[in-house]
Amino acid sequence: MTTAETVPDHLHARLVRDAEAQGLLDVAYRTLDSPYGPLLLAATPRGLVRVAFAAEGHDRVLADLAARLSPRVLAAPGRLDAAARELDEYLAGRRRAFDLPLDLALARGAFRREVLDRLPAIAYGTTRTYAEVARDAGRPAAVRAVGTACATNPLPLVVPCHRVVRTGGGLGDYLGGTGAKRALLAMESA
Amino acid sequence: MVPFEQVVREHGPHVLRVCRAVVGPDAADDVWSEAFLSALRAYPSLPEGSDVRAWLVTIARRRGVDALRARARRAVPVADLPERGVLDDxxxxxxxxxxxxxxxxxxxxxxxxxxxxxxxxxxxxxxxxxxxxxxxxxxxxxxxxxxxxx
Missing domain, CATH: 1.10.10.10 (Winged helix-like DNA-binding domain superfamily/Winged helix DNA-binding domain)
Structure with missing residues (x-):
């Protein structure tokens, strides 16, 4: 028995098509090359549910999606065409806002969800501090919780947690690395 | 429970070989596709620790038998045997x-x-x-x- 065999492409594509037609494609995913390394994109039927940098470990992220959403996970690029196109345009500096259905099912806790819901209101090319976001969300003391919400953002880039920085000019941590955060902010303010 | 994509990658080629052996290379694609779609449907309720490969082979075999029965029912005589199947080894x-x-x-x-x-x-x-x-x-x-x- 050889072990290097793979399923023929036409059979995989047919499985994806049939699964989608019968409502069995709970999580579709693909990867996308970017200036910050390969990105994993995943979507439920409701919308884009996950964007992950390579640093998070794509296999680990897929295992987490299987555990927390559904194990019916398939590599199915079709559902992610629009998301991949908009991310490409954004990363090339040709798009300032995303127009995609989002599924925030992976946001844990009402406050983190509230923070994530507010982030798209931070305009392209501008930043807010963690403290300001906490105040905007009506909990000025919850600065640390805002940091956690950003650090666990399931949709980085699309939900712009990179626009939230420290009071006093520090960048703050970023899922994609501080270098990526600095580069994104530089691109947006160019 | 591992993502179903990993199940397809790890066991798909093996199950395809079983399908080819049971129903021949021409019908194997249909049987494989039906088997994996059924498996995808049932996958979330597969008990932890199950032998996934044996489970898939069981489903594929059942689908293969269905296909053979359907073929027997149609019983269309053919002049020539199908083209020889290609088995790499x-x-x-x-x-x-x-x-x-x-x-x-x-x-x-x-x-x-x-x-x-x-x-x-x-x-x-x-x-x-x-x-x-x-x-x-x-x-x-x-x-x-x-x-x-x-």
């Missing part, structure tokens, strides 16, 4: 035609053990009977193949 032998000529139990045991690599005990669980009977059927099948091919 036995390119010179008309293996599918020879397999198809075996009695069903021998064919199933040869396919599951020699082509799909299942131990006789698992083959017995799939086709019924004891492991020893499965071993004997596989051995008889191979002997018959040897006679017809060599």
């Amino acid at each position: 036995l390119p010179e032998l008309d293996l599918y035609a020879a397999l198809a000529a075996l009695p069903p139990k021998q064919r199933a045991c040869v396919a599951h053990h020699h082509l799909a690599g299942l131990p006789h005990a698992e083959v017995a669980a799939l086709v019924g009977g004891s492991p020893e009977a499965a071993r004997r059927a596989a051995a008889d099948g191979v002997a018959a193949l040897r006679r017809s091919l060599l």
Whole structure:
């Protein structure tokens, strides 16, 4: 028995098509090359549910999606065409806002969800501090919780947690690395 | 529970080999597709710790039997046998035609053990009977193949 065999492409594509037609494609995913390394994109039927940098470990992220959403996970690029196109345009500096259905099912806790819901209101090319976001969300003391919400953002880039920085000019941590955060902010303010 | 994509990658080629052995290369794609779609539907309720490969082979075999029954019902006579199947490690032998000529139990045991690599005990669980009977059927099948091919 050889072990290097793979399923023929036409059979995989047919499985994806049939699964989608019968409502069995709970999580579709693909990867996308970017200036910050390969990105994993995943979507439920409701919308884009996950964007992950390579640093998070794509296999680990897929295992987490299987555990927390559904194990019916398939590599199915079709559902992610629009998301991949908009991310490409954004990363090339040709798009300032995303127009995609989002599924925030992976946001844990009402406050983190509230923070994530507010982030798209931070305009392209501008930043807010963690403290300001906490105040905007009506909990000025919850600065640390805002940091956690950003650090666990399931949709980085699309939900712009990179626009939230420290009071006093520090960048703050970023899922994609501080270098990526600095580069994104530089691109947006160019 | 691992993502289903990983199940397809790890076991898909093996199950395709079983499908080809059971129904021949032409119908194998349909049987494989139906089997994996059924498996995807049932996957979330598969008990933890199950032998995923044996489970998939069982589903594929059931689908294969359905396909063979449907084919028998149609019973359209054909002038020529289908093109010779391509099995990479036995390119010179008309293996599918020879397999198809075996009695069903021998064919199933040869396919599951020699082509799909299942131990006789698992083959017995799939086709019924004891492991020893499965071993004997596989051995008889191979002997018959040897006679017809060599």
